[in-house]
Amino acid sequence: MATQVNGYHANNTLVSSDRLHVIDQLREKNIGKYLPLPQLVAVGDQSSGKSSLLESLTGIPFPRGQELCTRYATQITHRREEHVCINITIIPRPNAPEAVKDHLKLYGRALQSTAELRADFPAILDEVNVHMGIRTSKNPGGDKTFAEDVLKIEKCGPDEDYLTVIDVPGIFRLTAEGVTTNQDKALVISMVKEYIRDERTIILAVLPANVDVFTQEILALAEEYDKKGERTLGVLTKPDLLQELSAKVSVCKLVEGKRKPLNLGYYVVRNRGGDDDDNDDAGSDLTGPDREAMFNEVPWRDLPKERLGVAALKSRLQDLLDHITDRAFPQLRLETRQMLADSQKDYSALGEPRQKEREQQKYLVAMAGKFQALVRAALAADYSAHKALEDDKLRIITQVVNLTEDFNKDFLQNSHAYSFITSKVEEEHVAKVEWIPDPVFSIDLEDLEAELEMFPELNNITTLDVCTNDDFPDCNIMDWIESMYRRSRGVELGAFGPGLLSAAFREQSVKWGPLTRRYLSEIILVIHRFILRALDVVCTDTKVREELASTIMDRLLARYEDGMRQADFLVAVERDKRPYTLNHYFNSNLQGARGLRIAKALKSHSRLLYGEGAKYVELQKVQEAVTNKSNTQHTKEDIHDILQAYYKVASKRFVDNVYHQAVDHCLLSGPMSPLALFSEQWVLELEDKKLRAIAAESRLTSERRVILERKIKDLEEAIEILQ
Structure with missing residues (x-):
């Protein structure tokens, strides 16, 4: 058998009483x-x-009388101590205001015996x-009929066995009428359920044994929360009120599990x-043989002795309490530590208190710093710098x-209104650059439309308009050029008017605007x-984030508009x-195109050199090919x-300029980028009124902090107790 030292077994675990x-x-x-x-x-x-x-179980002489019925939970605790004492205090309800808690904690009575408690208990309850x-007849100024506070009665002495029972x-x-209301009835049921x-x-x-258990509401409530019936123990009182044998037998069948x-x-x-003498020694003879002598009669005497009488019940309750406490204790330690860690994390997420202007500014500056750090990491593709950047x-x-x-x-393939005449080599090159957009990072028209619907504030800035080949006549580029010419x-000879090339380029590049605005919109x-x-990511407070x-x-939208205007420019x-x-490259491309045109014209006149793989063209044919055109x-x-x-x-x-000037400078990394707006400097320049509107703690946050x-x-005190 393990020895006990200072309340502990030799294996360093608390004994049940401790x-x-x-x-x-x-x-x-x-x-x-x-x-x-x-x-x-x-x-x-x-x-x-x-x-x-409870009086029978605990020795506490509860007074009689309807007005003295339980109006609050009562916790009765027995603890073995060297000296006899009875301490009476109030445990405030968990949600009570601090001032009310302080007031209730002031109450306390210390008594030396059960006899003293019996004499003083009615006055103590008052x-x-x-x-x-x-609210009672003696306290008509009370503001409620029932309370969620707990009356604690702690009875200590060398002969006490550890037992705690809560009476609801x-x-x-x-x-x-004038005493209880439907609201009181609902409150009591709520307390019982809790x-x-x-x-x-x-x-x-x-x-009560004289009432059919199938009509008892408390069993229905117990079944609601203890569906398997594993933690409900029935106590049948008032068996002495049963007169008929059949009624007694019916109660016995309950005890027998039938x-x-x-x-x-x-x-x-x-x-x-109710008619017993209040002056009976509540502490010594409440379970005496005279009161329970009826259990020696038929049919009670046929029941197991361990199911009859207060002494048997008290022993069983002590065993049950020991069992559930021993089983729950290790898990309770773990749960308390985990709940403390979670609570500290939640408290940390609230940030520092933000009642004063300096606290509000410090809070927003720290947030802006985190935001800009996230921006820098995202722009540098340093995706390991923050867990949030795992999100595509x-x-x-x-x-x-x-x-x-x-x-x-897309611009290379689709930005021109009419297709240029290209060589076979060029056509093959264009074919090679066909691509399938990345489904993660590309946005098709339907997705763009759906996403923009989520941000209606962008409606006046972004656009979904695009030009397609259907917007232009099905025309060969040479026919179009001839038409323009x-x-x-x-009446110029050998040349075309100075405005012709400008007009041709303008019409050929008509898609540039829509394609660019679509790109900027994305x-x-x-x-x-x-x-x-x-x-x-950087702000967990919904109210602060929304504000x-x-x-x-407005300033974000203005900066988006600046980027779009730069692209339009x-x-x-x-x-x-x-x-x-x-x-x-202009001259290089031009000369190359002209050379290819001449080569194409001479191709039909070329001849293979005898014995060699090269071809030749007669000079006369060259002259004819070059000059034989209108x-x-x-x-x-x-x-x-x-x-x-x-x-x-x-x-x-153009593509390079759009990226560098409109996208990179205006929208990404320039000093007026939307990404640079929420910064430490912006916070420091906020007016006091606006600072308070954004960063001051809401009432809900303040309450949450408290x-x-x-x-x-x-929980910290609980962990100290559980050590």
Whole structure:
């Protein structure tokens, strides 16, 4: 057998009595509102004999009288101590205001014997009623009939066996005018449910034997929370009121498990009745042989002795309480530590208190710093810098690069109104650049439309308009050039008018604007989505986040518009100005096109050299191929080749400029980028009124902070108790 030293077994585990004392300390600290504690709870109707049962079990002489029925939960605790004492205190309800808690904790009475308690108890209950605000004939100024506070009676002495029982107000069905209301009835049922719902609670269902158990509401409530009946114990009181043998036999069948069985079974007890003398020694003869002599008669004597009488019930309750406490204790330690860690995490997420301007500014500055760090990491593709960047929607630079590459390829293939005449080599090159957009980072028209619907604030900035080949007549480019030439030529010899090339380029590049605005719309959507998601990451307070987003929204939209205007400006510069370039690739492309045209014309005149793989063309044929064309044909080809050479240079220049100026500078990394708006400097420049509107704690946050502070303090004390 293990030895005990200072309340511990030799294997360094608490013995049951010490663990029960620890549970009692936890209950006093209101830890039961956070975690289910092992406990015995007596429940039943007001007239079930519950108070008499508790008096029999605990030796506490509960007074008689309807007005003195239980109006609040009463926790009766026995603890073995060297000296006899009875301490009476009030445990405030968990949700009571601090001032009320302080007031209730001031109450306390210390008595030296049960006889002294019997003499003073009615007056003590009157004092408790005043402290709790219970309305009675002696305290007509009370503001309630029932209270959720707990009266704690702790009885200590060398002969006490450790036992804690909680008595909950009895359920009643009919209200008394001027005394109880339907609201009181609902409150009592709610209190009963609150006490019996926890899985570590043994439900002591007190049932008068002279009433059919199938009509007892308390059993229905017990079944609701203890569906398997594993923690409900039935106590049948008032067996002395049964006169007919058949009624007694019916009760015996309950105890024998033949009617409405419970896993913990039923016990039959006879308590002190209403007519018994209050001066009986409540502590010594409540279970005496005279009162329980009836159990020696038929049919009671045929029942197991361990199911009859208060002594048997008390022994069983002590065993049950020991069992559930020993079983729950290790898990209770783990749950308390985990709940403390979770509460500290929740409290940390609230940030520092934000009642003063300095605190509010510090809070927002820290948030802005986190936001900008996230922006820098996302723009640098440093996705390991923050866990949030595992989200593809936050990988902003990757999305931008992929969208830009798609835009470049789309521009190469589809930005011209009419297809240029190309060589077979060029056609093969164009075919090779066909691509399938990345489903993660690309946005098709339907997806773009769906996403933009989620952000209606972007409606006046972004656009879904695109140009397609269906918008242009099905026309060969040479026919189109000839048409333009015939509509604009003058009397010049060997040349075309100065405005013809400008007009041709403008019409050939008519898709540039829609394609560019569509590209900018995709980029703006990516940035806007990033900003809102990043705010979710750095700000957990919904009220602050919404107020912050609302405050910066107008300036965000203005910066998006700046990016779109810059793109429109670049389109206008390219299309409205006269074509001009110093890029040497223009001449290279032009000469190459002309050379290819001549080579194509000479191809039919080429001959193989004898014995060699090379071909030759007679000089006379060269002259014929070059000169044997009309002036109009020469001009058309010249316009085509110049337009094509310039278009290649201008389109590449344009795509680069759109990215560098409109996207990178205006929208991504420039000083007026939308991503740079929410910054430490922006916070420092906020007006006091706006700062308060954004960062001041809401009432809900303040209340949440107070609740968490109280919870953390309680749990820290609980861990100390559980050590």
